[in-house]
Amino acid sequence: MISPSSHPVNRTAGLLTRFRTMASVGLRMMFHSKLKLMGTLLGVVFAVVLSNQQLGTFLGLIYKNMMFIRNSNTDVWIIPKSTEVVGPGKLSISAHYQALTTPGVEDAQPVLIGGANVLLPTGGSQQVTLVGTQFPKYVGGPWNIVAGSREALSLPDTLIFEDSERELLGGLNLGSVREVNGRRMTVGGFTWGLIPFGPSYAFADYEVARELLKTPRDEVALVLVKLKPGANAAAVKMELATRVPDAKVFDRRDFEASILKFIFTKTAIGITFGTSTLFGLIVGFVIVSLSMFSSVVDNIREFGTLKAVGVTNWDLTMLLFVQSVAYGLLGSLVGLALVSQMAKGIRSAKLALNLPPWLTLATVLTMILMCVFASSLALMRLRKVEPAMVFR
Amino acid sequence: MSSLAIDVRDVKKTYGSGATAVPALRGVDFRVSTGEFVMLSGPSGSGKTTLLSILGCVLTASSGHVSLLGEDISRAKEKDLPRLRRSYIGFVFQTHNLIASLTAQENIGLLLTMRGFSHRSAATEATRLLHEVGLSDKVETKPGDLSGGQRQRVAIARAIAGSPPIILADEPTAALDAENGAKVTELLRTLAKEQGHTVVVVTHDNRIFHIADRIVHIEDGLIQENQS
Numbered sequence: 001m002i003s004p005s006s007h008p009v010n011r012t013a014g015l016l017t018r019f020r021t022m023a024s025v026g027l028r029m030m031f032h033s034k035l036k037l038m039g040t041l042l043g044v045v046f047a048v049v050l051s052n053q054q055l056g057t058f059l060g061l062i063y064k065n066m067m068f069i070r071n072s073n074t075d076v077w078i079i080p081k082s083t084e085v086v087g088p089g090k091l092s093i094s095a096h097y098q099a100l101t102t103p104g105v106e107d108a109q110p111v112l113i114g115g116a117n118v119l120l121p122t123g124g125s126q127q128v129t130l131v132g133t134q135f136p137k138y139v140g141g142p143w144n145i146v147a148g149s150r151e152a153l154s155l156p157d158t159l160i161f162e163d164s165e166r167e168l169l170g171g172l173n174l175g176s177v178r179e180v181n182g183r184r185m186t187v188g189g190f191t192w193g194l195i196p197f198g199p200s201y202a203f204a205d206y207e208v209a210r211e212l213l214k215t216p217r218d219e220v221a222l223v224l225v226k227l228k229p230g231a232n233a234a235a236v237k238m239e240l241a242t243r244v245p246d247a248k249v250f251d252r253r254d255f256e257a258s259i260l261k262f263i264f265t266k267t268a269i270g271i272t273f274g275t276s277t278l279f280g281l282i283v284g285f286v287i288v289s290l291s292m293f294s295s296v297v298d299n300i301r302e303f304g305t306l307k308a309v310g311v312t313n314w315d316l317t318m319l320l321f322v323q324s325v326a327y328g329l330l331g332s333l334v335g336l337a338l339v340s341q342m343a344k345g346i347r348s349a350k351l352a353l354n355l356p357p358w359l360t361l362a363t364v365l366t367m368i369l370m371c372v373f374a375s376s377l378a379l380m381r382l383r384k385v386e387p388a389m390v391f392r
Numbered sequence: 393m394s395s396l397a398i399d400v401r402d403v404k405k406t407y408g409s410g411a412t413a414v415p416a417l418r419g420v421d422f423r424v425s426t427g428e429f430v431m432l433s434g435p436s437g438s439g440k441t442t443l444l445s446i447l448g449c450v451l452t453a454s455s456g457h458v459s460l461l462g463e464d465i466s467r468a469k470e471k472d473l474p475r476l477r478r479s480y481i482g483f484v485f486q487t488h489n490l491i492a493s494l495t496a497q498e499n500i501g502l503l504l505t506m507r508g509f510s511h512r513s514a515a516t517e518a519t520r521l522l523h524e525v526g527l528s529d530k531v532e533t534k535p536g537d538l539s540g541g542q543r544q545r546v547a548i549a550r551a552i553a554g555s556p557p558i559i560l561a562d563e564p565t566a567a568l569d570a571e572n573g574a575k576v577t578e579l580l581r582t583l584a585k586e587q588g589h590t591v592v593v594v595t596h597d598n599r600i601f602h603i604a605d606r607i608v609h610i611e612d613g614l615i616q617e618n619q620s
Contacts, residue, residue: 013505013506013507013508013509017505017508017510017511018505018506020505020511021502021505021506021511024498025491025493025494025502028491028493028494028498029491029493031493032492032493033493301489302489302491302492304489305485305489305490305491306491307450307474308448308450308477308483308489309477309478309483309503309506309550310474310475310477310478310503310506310507311474311506312471312474315506386450387450387477388445388450388451390450390483390485390489391441391444391445391448391450391485391486391562392441
């Protein structure tokens with residue numbers, strides 16, 4: 001004999017219970033159809049890999065443009081008005097003197113930057129971006145030194161080169177001698193990964209660089225300013241701008257924003273990478289959208305049954321929402337793991353995918369959002385399911 | 393005298409409109425007392441499934457009056473229908489219509505949680521119901537691994553989960569062999585006779601007519617015959 005339930009039907013589950021129930025059913029349905037699961041995840045993974053590969057490369061390129069700023073241990077930069085990124089420029093030496101006498105300034109160091117030719121033993125030559133910084137602090141000088149030392153710059157006619165360019169520069173070693181802009185120079189050290197947009201950085205003592213670049217004594221490329229502890233940075237910047245009207249005065253944030261603006265508005269880099277990223281997201285969206293829709297169509301009878309037994313459209317919306325979030329999370333996880341392996345595989349001094357934590361977080365959130373929006377088509381179909389279909 | 397569980401008066405249902413309108417029910421009067429076991433028979437297209445759909449609150453009548461246990465559902469709004477289904481109706485479908493990705497226990501538990509059980513008590517109650525229908529060893533089995541008869545028994549356990557007062561079954565034996573068909577029908581009769589559920593079964597299967605309290609014949613959208 002069948003005995004009745006001890007809890008006859010007289011009430012409905014609360015919203016939280018219904019959500020939990022629908023979440024559980026949604027996830028079970030999702031994992032039941034392995035092929036559909038793979039298809040939908042493929043869409044998310046595709047979007048994650050393509051967008052992260054493109055954005056990572058883009059951020060890597062941005063970093064190349066900003067690495068000098070981030071590693072020069074400086075508070076304020078004075079650069080020529082026409083200069084958009086860190087590079088060669090002409091600024092009167094008076095900017096240096098003005099900075100030194102500005103209240104709130106602890107120190108100011110001039111820096112020279114210019115292109116130099118390295119003559120190769122086999123003939124021909126290679127370009128480097130020569131940076132000249134002042135003894136003894138060498139502010140703006142080499143970082144990421146993997147062989148030799150920064151102090152080597154104080155030795156006569158000594159340069160520090162980029163380690164990853166050693167072969168390109170004719171098999172350089174510590175102590176190797178190369179003719180740079182017509183003058184014999186000795187290798188005093190190597191840095192790693194210091195390759196901006198253009199040729200790799202090579203570092204020299206300020207005076208050596210001035211002679212190699214044939215820069216007049218009254219010219220500098222930029223001036224790096226260190227503020228006194230507790231100094232009002234905004235006030236010092238304003239004062240410097242007044243004193244050196246033919247230059248731009250930036251703190252780190254200003255300078256980076258200016259470079260970003262330049263890259264986005266004056267080059268095609270932003271559009272190129274932005275388009276590819278958008279393409280990845282659109283393709284991912286379409287795949288996820290179609291997969292989820294087809295999954296609903298495949299299980300239409302089950303959804304009809306759920307409706308027939310009293311499940312509401314709100315409940316089914318929650319079911320799809322949970323599935324979307326799960327697809328977004330899982331796909332992000334797989335995609336980010338792939339991207340991370342890819343980044344390791346292609347990492348070099350010349351090209352490095354820059355994948356900061358915020359990009360990882362943004363990827364996960366974007367993928368969840370993408371999946372939630374992509375489920376709209378499935379949801380529209382689901383809402384139209386007639387419970388009466390179960391009797392047909 | 394038993395109280396009325398189902399009271400249908402002059403119900404009409406027309407599909408479509410204008411020149412393409414198809415009348416499915418043309419003024420049906422149908423009453424079922426609490427605890428009664430009624431079979432609804434008739435040829436294909438006679439309107440019996442339409443009537444069952446209206447009783448199950450998955451379809452609304454074009455006109456007429458329908459009440460379940462005294463609650464008038466004729467004028468219920470679309471948004472109220474799921475609540476009415478949860479409150480009053482247990483369904484047994486021609487094909488079991490179980491959720492393939494859920495185990496037997498979870499298929500029943502799903503209904504129970506929607507009917508206000510906690511997840512834990514739903515699991516316990518679902519296991520008990522499976523035991524009652526002779527499937528104690530199939531608690532963790534998914535529908536794909538059950539025989540046709542076993543699936544239909546799980547579907548019956550799901551239909552009575554939470555003790556809805558009215559059980560509606562649409563051709564519950566159509567996909568079963570004679571032995572399993574008899575078991576399922578007996579199970580439905582037990583629900584009516586021993587637990588007081590009101591059971592309405594739509595069927596063509598004249599092998600099972602003899603166990604009904606009453607057989608209602610419907611043809612061309614009208615009740616033709618009421619046999620006790």
